[in-house]
Every structure is written in C-alpha cells, then in structure tokens.
Amino acid sequence: MLFSSLIFLWVFLPIVLIGNAILSYIPFSDKEKRMMAKNVFLLCASLIFYAWGGVSYLFLLLSVVLIDYASGLLMEKVKDHKKMIFILTIAINIGLLIYFKYFNLMVSVAEALAGREPGGFGLKSVILPIGISFYIFQALSYVIDAYRGKTEVQHNILLFALYVSLFPQLVAGPIVIYEDIRKQLLFREESKEKFVYGIRRFCYGLAKKVIIANAMAEAADGIWTVLCEEGEVFGAGVALWGMITYTLQIYYDFSGYSDMAIGMGSMLGFSFKENFDHPYISGSVREFWRRWHISLSSWFRDYVYIPLGGSRGKSDLFTYRNLLIVFFLTGVWHGANFTFFSWGLYYGVLIVIERAFLGEILDKNKFKVLNHIYTMAIVMVGWVLFRAPSIGDALIYLKRLTIFEIYPYTILNFLSLRIIIAFIAGIICMGPFEGIAVRIGRKIKETGLADISESVDFVFQMVLLACCVLLIISSSYNPFIYFQF
Amino acid sequence: MKRKDEIKIYIFVAMLVIPTLVWLLLGVFAKDTKAQLDFKLEENRNLASWPEGISSDITSEIEAYYNDHAPFRSMMISVEQSLNSATEKYYRDHIRSHIIEVLFPDSDYTASAQGESDGLPDPGKAGIDTGYGNEVTIPEGKSDIAEDGHTHDWVLVDRTEVSYLTNGRSKYKCSICGEIKWEDFEPKYIDRSYYPLTTSEYAILGRFDWLFYKGDRSLDYYSGKLLLSDDEMQDRLDKMQALQDACDKKGIRLVYMILPNKELVYSEYMPTMPIASTVRREERLVKYIKEHSDLDIIYPFEELVNAKRYYDTYYPYDTHWNNIGSFVGTMALYEVLGLDTVDVSEIDTLQTNYTAKGLVLSGGLSLNDYTGDYDQIVGYKPEIHVIREEGLRDQIFGYDPVYTCDTEAERDMNFVLVGDSFRVWMLQYVEKDFSHLCFVQRENADQVKDEIQDADILVVSAVERFDEDMFANIPLLTKYISEAD
Numbered sequence: 020m021l022f023s024s025l026i027f028l029w030v031f032l033p034i035v036l037i038g039n040a041i042l043s044y045i046p047f048s049d050k051e052k053r054m055m056a057k058n059v060f061l062l063c064a065s066l067i068f069y070a071w072g073g074v075s076y077l078f079l080l081l082s083v084v085l086i087d088y089a090s091g092l093l094m095e096k097v098k099d100h101k102k103m104i105f106i107l108t109i110a111i112n113i114g115l116l117i118y119f120k121y122f123n124l125m126v127s128v129a130e131a132l133a134g135r136e137p138g139g140f141g142l143k144s145v146i147l148p149i150g151i152s153f154y155i156f157q158a159l160s161y162v163i164d165a166y167r168g169k170t171e172v173q174h175n176i177l178l179f180a181l182y183v184s185l186f187p188q189l190v191a192g193p194i195v196i197y198e199d200i201r202k203q204l205l206f207r208e209e210s211k212e213k214f215v216y217g218i219r220r221f222c223y224g225l226a227k228k229v230i231i232a233n234a235m236a237e238a239a240d241g242i243w244t245v246l247c248e249e250g251e252v253f254g255a256g257v258a259l260w261g262m263i264t265y266t267l268q269i270y271y272d273f274s275g276y277s278d279m280a281i282g283m284g285s286m287l288g289f290s291f292k293e294n295f296d297h298p299y300i301s302g303s304v305r306e307f308w309r310r311w312h313i314s315l316s317s318w319f320r321d322y323v324y325i326p327l328g329g330s331r332g333k334s335d336l337f338t339y340r341n342l343l344i345v346f347f348l349t350g351v352w353h354g355a356n357f358t359f360f361s362w363g364l365y366y367g368v369l370i371v372i373e374r375a376f377l378g379e380i381l382d383k384n385k386f387k388v389l390n391h392i393y394t395m396a397i398v399m400v401g402w403v404l405f406r407a408p409s410i411g412d413a414l415i416y417l418k419r420l421t422i423f424e425i426y427p428y429t430i431l432n433f434l435s436l437r438i439i440i441a442f443i444a445g446i447i448c449m450g451p452f453e454g455i456a457v458r459i460g461r462k463i464k465e466t467g468l469a470d471i472s473e474s475v476d477f478v479f480q481m482v483l484l485a486c487c488v489l490l491i492i493s494s495s496y497n498p499f500i501y502f503q504f
Numbered sequence: 505m506k507r508k509d510e511i512k513i514y515i516f517v518a519m520l521v522i523p524t525l526v527w528l529l530l531g532v533f534a535k536d537t538k539a540q541l542d543f544k545l546e547e548n549r550n551l552a553s554w555p556e557g558i559s560s561d562i563t564s565e566i567e568a569y570y571n572d573h574a575p576f577r578s579m580m581i582s583v584e585q586s587l588n589s590a591t592e593k594y595y596r597d598h599i600r601s602h603i604i605e606v607l608f609p610d611s612d613y614t615a616s617a618q619g620e621s622d623g624l625p626d627p628g629k630a631g632i633d634t635g636y637g638n639e640v641t642i643p644e645g646k647s648d649i650a651e652d653g654h655t656h657d658w659v660l661v662d663r664t665e666v667s668y669l670t671n672g673r674s675k676y677k678c679s680i681c682g683e684i685k686w687e688d689f690e691p692k693y694i695d696r697s698y699y700p701l702t703t704s705e706y707a708i709l710g711r712f713d714w715l716f717y718k719g720d721r722s723l724d725y726y727s728g729k730l731l732l733s734d735d736e737m738q739d740r741l742d743k744m745q746a747l748q749d750a751c752d753k754k755g756i757r758l759v760y761m762i763l764p765n766k767e768l769v770y771s772e773y774m775p776t777m778p779i780a781s782t783v784r785r786e787e788r789l790v791k792y793i794k795e796h797s798d799l800d801i802i803y804p805f806e807e808l809v810n811a812k813r814y815y816d817t818y819y820p821y822d823t824h825w826n827n828i829g830s831f832v833g834t835m836a837l838y839e840v841l842g843l844d845t846v847d848v849s850e851i852d853t854l855q856t857n858y859t860a861k862g863l864v865l866s867g868g869l870s871l872n873d874y875t876g877d878y879d880q881i882v883g884y885k886p887e888i889h890v891i892r893e894e895g896l897r898d899q900i901f902g903y904d905p906v907y908t909c910d911t912e913a914e915r916d917m918n919f920v921l922v923g924d925s926f927r928v929w930m931l932q933y934v935e936k937d938f939s940h941l942c943f944v945q946r947e948n949a950d951q952v953k954d955e956i957q958d959a960d961i962l963v964v965s966a967v968e969r970f971d972e973d974m975f976a977n978i979p980l981l982t983k984y985i986s987e988a989d
Binding site for chain 2: 033073211
C-alpha cells in the first residue's frame with residue numbers, strides 16, 4: 020500500500036488514527052495495558068499494511084521477526100554459543116536479503132559467463148518483496164546491538180514485531196535503530212502538539228511526493244525513455260534538464276516519504292530521527308552523506324565502518340579501504356544492478372579523494388559557492404549513474420552534456436506548466452530558501468503574529484492535502500482506448 | 505494553544521474521513537443527488553467490480569475497485585482535467601510560444617539529419633520536419649454547361665476562408681439539377697515553425713489543438729521507422745495469397761483495405777519530430793503486393809488527402825476517420841469492386857456537431873477545451889433503409905463486435921467486413937448497396953464463421969497501426985473458409 024494512494028489516505032490512515040485515539044479513551048487498569056493494547060492494534064494495522072502488497076511477503080517478514088527475536092533470546096540465555104548464534108542470525112538475514120534481492124542478477128551474470136541466453140538456466144525469477152532492505156537492516160541493528168550488549172534484549176515478541184513492522188517506516192525508512200525506539204514502544208507520549216507537528220510533516224511530505232516529485236519524474240522519465248528508445252537525439256540542454264529534474268525527483272520522492280513516515284510516527288506518539296537534512300546545500304561530498312539518507316549512512320557507519328576499524332588504523336590506506344567498502348556496500352544495498360554498485364564506488368572514491376587532500380582545500384576555500392557548485396555537479400552526475408538502466412547508458416547520457424548541436428528534441432518537449440511550477444516550488448523549498456523561510460518564521464514569532472502565521476500555515480497544509488488527493492484520484496482515470504481495437 | 509491544536513486535528517481527520525462519510529450518507533438519504541454527483545466519465549470501460557472469491561490478487565482487486573468507486577471520483581477527475589487542460593492550453597498558446605520565439609527565432613526549424621538507415625533499399629530522406637508535407641492539388645474547374653445541355657444556375661451554398669485549419673473554397677450548387685462545383689481554391693496555410701512534441705496521456709498535442717494518438721507505435725509508423733524488408737513483405741503476401749486462394753475456391757470476392765493513420769493524412773498538424781524515413785510503410789507494402797500478385801488491396805491515402813480539399817476526413821479530437829473519410833474509403837473500395845462510385849466533391853452534405861472526441865478522453869483533457877469541431881452527414885441513397893439489424897451500430901458511443909443487418913438494397917449479396925473500429929463508419933454507406941451485411945471486430949471473427957463462409961464479398965481491413973494484427977488474423981480466416989463444405 021502506498022502512502023500516496025487513496026485507499027491509504029481515506030481508509031487505512033483514518034482507521035488507524037481514530038482507532039489509536041479510541042484506545043486512549045477506553046478505561047484500562049493502567050497505562051501499560053493501554054499501551055500494549057495500542058501496540059497490538061498498531062501491529063495488526065502494520066501487518067495488514069504490509070500484507071496488502073502480497074500475503075506471501077508477510078510470511079517472510081514474520082519469519083525475519085521470529086528468527087531475530089529468537090536470536091536475541093538465545094544469545095541472552097546461551098552465552099557460550101552467543102557468537103555462533105549471532106553469526107548464524109546475521110548469515111540468515113543477509114542470506115535472505117541476497118537471495119531475494121540479488122538472485123536474479125547472479126543468475127543473469129552466470130548465464131552471460133556461461134554464454135547462455137537470458138533464461139537459459141531455466142530458473143524462475145525471484146520477486147523482490149517490498150521494503151525487505153529496510154526491515155532486514157532494521158532487524159539486524161537489533162541483533163548486532165543485542166550481541167554487543169548495547170541494548171536490552173526484547174522479551175515481548177509483540178513489541179519486537181511492532182518495532183520491525185511499524186508501518187510508517189516499514190517500506191521506505193527511515194531505518195530506525197532499536198535502541199532509539201525501545202523505550203517508545205512502551206512509554207511514548209502522545210500529545211496534541213506532536214499530532215499537529217505530525218500533520219505538518221505528513222502534509223508537506225505528501226505534497227513533496229505527489230506535487231513536486233511526480234512532476235519532475237514526468238520530465239526525467241520522458242528524457243530517459245527517449246534515450247533508451249530513440250538513442251542520442253538530444254543535446255546538452257535536454258541532458259542537463261534531465262539531470263536537474265531527476266535530482267529534484269529523487270530528493271522530493273524520498274524525503275517526502277520520510278517526512279510522511281516521521282509525521283505519522285509523530286501522530287502516533289513516536290519520534291523518529293530525521294533522514295534528510297537539506298542535502299543539496301552541502302559543500303562537499305562528505306557533507307552530502309551526512310545530510311542524505313542519514314539513517315542508512317548511520318547504519319553503515321555503526322555496523323560496518325566502525326567494526327572494520329573506521330579511521331583508527333595505522334595508515335590512511337586502511338581508512339580508505341574501509342570507506343570504499345562502506346560505499347560499495349551502500350551502492351549494493353540500493354539495488355541489484357551494476358549501476359548501483361558503480362554509484363557506490365563512485366562516492367567511495369570521491370570520499371577518499373576528499374579525505375586525502377581535496378577536503379582540506381574545500382574547507383579553506385573562501386568562495387563557498389564554488390564548493391556548492393562542485394558538490395552539486397558531483398551529486399547530479401552520480402544520479403545519472405543511479406538512474407541509468409546500465410553503465411553504458413549512463414556514459415551515453417553524460418556524453419550528451421558535451422553536445423551543443425540542435426537536435427529534434429529540445430527542453431520544450433519535456434516541459435509543461437505543471438512541470439515548471441513544480442520545478443520552481445522544488446527549487447524554492449530546497450536548502451537556502453528554506454533557511455530564509457525559517458528565519459522569517461522566527462521573526463514573525465517575535466512580532467506576535469505567530470498565531471496567525473501558524474493558522475495560515477495550517478490552512479496551506481490542508482490546501483496541499485486537498486490538491487494531492489485531487490491528483491491521486493485523477494491518476495485512477497483510466498479510459499479504455501477503444502481505438503486499440 | 506491546545507484548543508487550537510485540537511481543532512487542527514479534527515480538521516485534518518475530517519479531511520480524511522468526511523468524503524467517505526458524506527458519500528455513504530448520500531447513498532442512504534439522497535440517492536438521486538449521489539447519482540448526479542457520481543456521473544459517468546467517458547472512460548469507455550466497465551469500472552472494476554468487487555472481487556468474487558479469494559485469490560492471490562485480492563488486495564489489488566479491492567484497491568482497483570476502491571479507486572474506481574472512490575467518493576466524488578467523477579467530480580474530482582472532471583475538476584482536475586478541466587484545470588489541467590485549461591492551464592496547459594494556456595501554457596502552450598501563450599507562454600510556450602514566447603519561449604520558442606526566444607530560443608528558436610527563425611520560422612523554419614531545421615537540423616542535421618537524424619535517423620539511421622536500416623539497410624533497406626531506398627530508405628528515403630531522413631530529417632526533421634513537420635511531416636511529409638502532403639500537397640493537395642487544386643481541382644479542375646467545372647463546365648457551366650451540364651451533360652444534358654442546360655446551363656447551370658450556380659448558387660453559392662458555402663464559403664470557407666483560408667486559414668491554418670481550412671482551405672479557402674466556395675461551394676456552389678446548381679438550382680436546376682443539384683450538381684455541385686467548387687471554386688476559388690486557396691490552399692490552407694501550413695505552419696512549419698518549431699512545435700515541440702508533447703503528449704498528455706495517450707494523446708499527442710498537435711498544432712491548432714489537433715490531437716493524435718500516441719499508442720500502438722503510431723509515432724514509429726509516422727516517422728518511418730517500421731519499414732518492412734522484402735522478406736517480411738513476402739511473408740505477409742504469402743498469408744494474404746493463401747486466403748485469396750481459399751476465397752477463390754469458394755467464389756468469394758476478397759479485398760484487402762489498409763487505412764492510413766491520421767498522423768499521415770494530417771501531418772500538417774503534427775508536432776516537429778525526427779523523421780527516420782519519408783518512405784511510407786504501407787505505401788511500400790501495397791506497391792510490393794501489387795507488383796508481386798493479383799490481390800485486390802486498397803490504401804486510400806491519396807484519396808483521403810485529396811478529399812481534404814473539400815472537407816476534413818478525420819476528426820480533429822479523435823483518431824478515427826469521420827463520415828467523409830469513411831465515404832472516401834468506401835468509394836475507393838467500390839472502385840476496386842467495379843461498383844458505381846460518387847466523387848466526394850459531388851455529395852450533398854449536412855453539417856453536424858455530433859463528433860468523436862476519444863483523444864480528449866484518453867488524453868485526460870477537458871471536453872470544454874475541445875469544442876467547435878463538426879462532421880458532415882452525407883446524403884448517400886437516403887431512400888434505402890435497414891430492415892433488420894442485430895448489434896449496436898452507433899459509431900461514436902457504442903458498437904458491438906458483431907453487427908449484422910438486412911437492407912432494402914437491390915444488390916442481393918452478402919457483404920462481410922472483418923476489421924477494427926474504423927469499419928463502423930463504413931456501415932452507413934455499405935448498407936445502401938448490399939442486402940446483407942456482417943461487420944465484425946477482427947478478434948471476434950470466430951463468432952461469425954458461417955457469415956464469412958457464406959460471403960459474396962469479404963473485405964479484410966485494418967487501420968495502418970493494426971496491420972500486424974490483420975496479418976496475424978488472416979490465417980484464421982483462411983482456416984474458416986477452408987473448413988466450409
């Protein structure tokens with residue numbers, strides 16, 4: 020079930036919010052019982068949410084829950100075999116992830132190496148269960164922290180299941196570390212303030228996705244479709260427009276989803292950590308990765324980079340090795356395609372270069388705008404690699420940036436009023452402009468117009484919500500093309 | 505503050521819940537109002553029904569049902585389409601034109617040749633163009649003396665001024681004998697300025713609001729990408745010949761009709777796009793078939809283009825030919841059959857606002873923005889009526905895959921046409937000349953095997969973009985005819 024679907028907005032979400040609210044008013048004998056009732060309710064809702072995408076995938080999720088829950092208990096009880104249990108659990112989780120995510124790629128590589136046609140081995144394709152990368156990493160964080168003794172083992176399977184499957188962050192993050200949420204499972208504070216904050220995050224997140232990201236996708240997808248189906252029929256202008264629109268698309272899509280997750284969590288009393296911190300104002304690649312998909316980069320830092328030794332080795336080469344491994348794995352995590360692996364390595368190499376010498380130059384550079392330009396150029400090129408169906412296509416695309424002849428396709432082929440408005444909104448809502456808005460907001464509060472501005476802000480949120488619903492409903496319009504007969 | 509937060513929460517939840525509540529209440533207490541609000545959109549399909557039984561796809565079926573029956577769906581889609589259509593039209597007409605003036609100041613947009621040769625002989629010219637530049641010859645004038653010797657008393661009955669949408673021409677009718685002549689021709693203006701290719705769902709947004717169909721590889725047919733090799737043409741000829749042989753054995757007169765795509769006939773309204781080859785696929789195929797066989801095959805491209813001197817032959821907002829276009833096509837068929845024909849310049853017509861706008865619907869556009877189009881009702885043998893009919897025959901809003909009728913026509917013959925939706929417009933003419941008709945959708949030919957086997961004349965027809973479907977269907981027809989006693 021997508022957050023930006025009508026059935027989620029008009030059926031699932033209101034049932035969950037109202038159900039959760041009703042449980043706040045039912046007289047339970049104590050707070051803990053009330054919280055458990057809410058947790059059971061949320062767990063059921065989350066499992067229904069996930070099963071909506073396919074009941075068979077639910078069994079996989081529950082299996083992961085069971086295995087990792089049992090692992091925690093066993094590691095606590097059977098201390099002699101703690102390491103073995105830990106290794107086995109990690110192997111099972113990673114094994115599941117590798118099987119579901121990378122089996123098809125491995126088979127196609129093996130077929131190519133064996134000189135066979137695609138499908139030549141006669142093996143059935145494995146369907147990727149939605150959200151598997153997120154919830155397995157989430158569950159792994161628990162197992163690792165439990166092994167290290169950094170968190171208490173969870174004895175209540177319902178609470179553990181809720182942690183892994185909580186619907187706001189189940190399919191698209193943020194990846195929540197168990198220790199960050201452990202206490203909230205039983206002792207979270209719901210308040211009207213948090214709820215209103217959650218509404219704000221949710222509405223803006225939905226608008227980011229439905230209004231901005233989807234419009235940018237129209238342009239970016241159009242350009243990539245032309246490249247893949249018609250070849251090199253556009254020049255630098257279109258190529259640059261494609262890069263810009265995809266850069267905005269992926270940010271608003273992903274951060275929009277994170278905002279909605281954080282917002283819904285807040286409505287339910289949970290506090291999730293931020294997943295994005297204005298990444299496109301970064302002045303270096305290192306800074307970019309501190310601001311982009313923060314939960315993932317933190318996960319890799321805590322569970323891969325630091326265990327590998329981090330930067331505590333005797334030589335710089337040791338650190339560089341660890342950085343390359345981490346970023347390569349980051350690329351691998353994103354998908355089963357050599358483009359993702361290359362994208363990860365691309366950033367690994369750049370991070371190493373910045374660490375080696377470039378970072379110091381950037382830090383000392385007085386003209387910070389050049390740092391931003393450098394970073395955005397790196398990021399946008401990286402997104403080409405990320406978006407391309409193959410490395411070859413990425414290189415072809417990048418080559419178009421150097422072609423300044425007139426071609427039949429121009430930027431006008433990928434423009435509409437909707438795209439222009441979404442683009443302007445996308446630029447305004449990014450980085451520096453948002454900072455200006457925050458400063459204006461503070462000034463308004465000081466002048467005593469805070470109430471009015473909050474009301475105006477809320478009205479704007481409702482208008483955005485209504486616009487998003489209008490767009491979502493319209494996407495269900497699906498005329499029968501009678502001239503297909 | 506808490507009270508305000510409470511109100512905000514209620515408003516937010518109300519936004520999510522009230523549409524459903526109001527819809528349910530309307531369904532109980534105000535069914536008429538609900539029916540008015542739940543008006544039928546022109547989607548030409550049955551909306552998803554509630555799933556019967558439990559299957560692995562039940563959740564997606566439920567969601568499809570919900571999306572098709574969401575509260576206030578029709579209203580919201582209409583609002584969104586109106587807004588979208590109006591704003592995008594304003595953008596195209598007023599904003600984009602200025603951008604084009606700035607970026608492409610020259611009126612003629614040219615570029616270096618694009619497209620690759622596919623190794624076929626004589627691939628024609630590749631380049632950038634608005635199309636094939638269909639030239640229309642000015643018809644010869646008519647004598648003022650009739651065949652029976654009387655001097656025509658010409659009365660002006662219609663005059664259109666030259667524009668980008670119409671030829672300038674005057675229509676005169678003789679008050680004595682009713683004969684028609686056309687004078688004062690001025691070929692319409694052709695806009696060759698750069699007009700970017702943009703689409704809306706399935707519709708290509710052409711010049712002067714003309715719409716074209718994007719699906720079924722229409723653009724590939726248009727840009728000359730789908731030329732057939734000699735072997736491929738021979739393969740198709742073999743199938744056609746096999747059917748011809750079967751028909752010959754049974755004494756069935758067989759004619760093949762391939763109807764031009766609207767994009768070719770009205771290329772002056774197509775956007776600027778790269779042309780791989782100006783050689784037309786069907787023209788080349790028809791030429792090959794005529795050179796290598798005795799098959800009767802019609803491709804009335806020239807006829808339809810020339811008829812534009814007097815009337816439009818395709819709808820501006822639909823992909824189909826109109827009453828005039830289908831009349832021209834029918835007369836081209838009659839010519840091959842050796843029947844009397846009437847030139848399109850000599851027909852009596854009555855203008856009607858009853859038109860087809862399938863591309864407005866499939867483009868997600870608003871009908872309010874696409875008005876002013878019209879068709880002609882052709883006064884062809886009005887004295888002959890249908891006696892008995894089975895099946896629907898409204899060519900715009902509903903027709904059955906199988907339509908049969910008996911008529912008062914003198915020619916006591918069974919006329920069978922196997923084709924696609926274009927066939928429906930021919931009914932009104934063919935029924936005047938044959939006493940028994942069977943018009944069947946290609947995929948449903950098995951339902952009328954006996955009709956096909958008993959045919960005196962069998963026409964196998966397809967619009968250009970479905971020519972492959974026609975060729976795939978021919979062996980089945982051969983089988984049906986061969987099975988006859």
